[in-house]
Amino acid sequence: MTAPKLPGHPHIAYQGDELFIENVRLSDLARQYGTPLFVYSKAAMLSALAAYQRGFAGRKVQICYAMKANSSLGVLQVFAQAGCGFDIVSGGELERVLAAGGEAKRVIFSGVGKTRAEMRRALEAGIGCFNVESEAELEVLNDVALAMHQRAPVSIRVNPNVDPKTHPYISTGLKGNKFGIAHERTLATYQRAASLPGLQVVGIDCHIGSQITQEEPYLDAMDRVLDLVETIEAAGIPLHHIDFGGGLGIDYNDDTPPAADALWAKLLAKLDARGFGGRQLMIEPGRSLVGNAGVCLTEVMYLKPGEQKNFCIVDAAMNDLPRPAMYQAFHRIVPLTSRPATSTLYDVVGPICESGDWIGRDRSLAVAPGDLLAVLSAGAYCMSMASNYNTRGRAAEVLIDMNQVHLIRVRENPADTFSHERLPT
């Protein structure tokens, strides 16, 4: 077997038979830090960001990294130092931004269920904007801001009712979703917001879904949002910024999403044609900045041949990599050392006591116990969704910056997993 090619994974490649991330051999990291281990390439994150920056050259834009994709402090620091803002969805995420050196004024706060305490803390920190998702939330935010003698900057998330053609769990801009304000209610909601003394209307936002691999849903959503901007401004409510959310997909397995700069060339042409080219813009990309910058290393523990299926049991599991179990998602799995041997078809599974604990199905692998594998495209929505199910400590994480290896998260041990629990006395 020759070493597989890894298109869509800049900075992750075989040198001879050995898989490297930047200048570091992954099998060395697995031996030093143990497995399962998440490894991220700083250069890959910055080159994903650069594609957006190229696309927006000469424009007024704030890129707010949607940190739910990967909220590890070391990853946040990379984006904060590169000048990004952050899209947050909880008070916890705000504390992470501040701990990583991000600036509160570049934070936008999304989410349908912000608590009063979260609103207060965000106002106190001085965040840039609340992306409000319901009429009821507007009233509560107004109360909280007035009690603090402040005016909360708000944008209203509108639901453009566009099908992003992705997995139903990660579609968010359709009428049946819990997110945003319906198109028909938008003007009335803006009028209410503009009348509330504790609020300052600053923008409009939308986010139609995630892992979007086509341009059309974005172009359709933009048209619908711009129609609304015209209506709202005609009613005498100026909007300082327009936020088009995140959602751009990555290549997991022969997926062909548009490149960020190519997509934005088309979207900006539309904005220009409709006379909004000079407007302050915002975007909230998550997965497309980090997804293909990370891998999860895992060791083959046992091979279990069966009548119907052969199982390759590895030491990573659905608590580390929840996407296959949750969305039947596909992640490529490749060896850290490519060997010329015959392959067998395996289901790659973890040690958790559930049939849903699989990482890849029907994968052709030439493996033996003790071999090391890399699960690709593991930079987004893996560690940030990891759990302690089966009292498994969460994995360690390292960030690679050329030759430098930074341990950015220490592996949890069993005592860490129950350190917040108390025995009733």
Ligand code: LLP
């Ligand atoms: N903005 C808002 C308001 C969002 O809800 C999201 C993601 C984003 C931005 C970033 O979207 P991205 O650029 O990453 O597609 N756990 C799922 C994905 C959930 C996405 C939730 N919202 C997965 O593993 O596929």
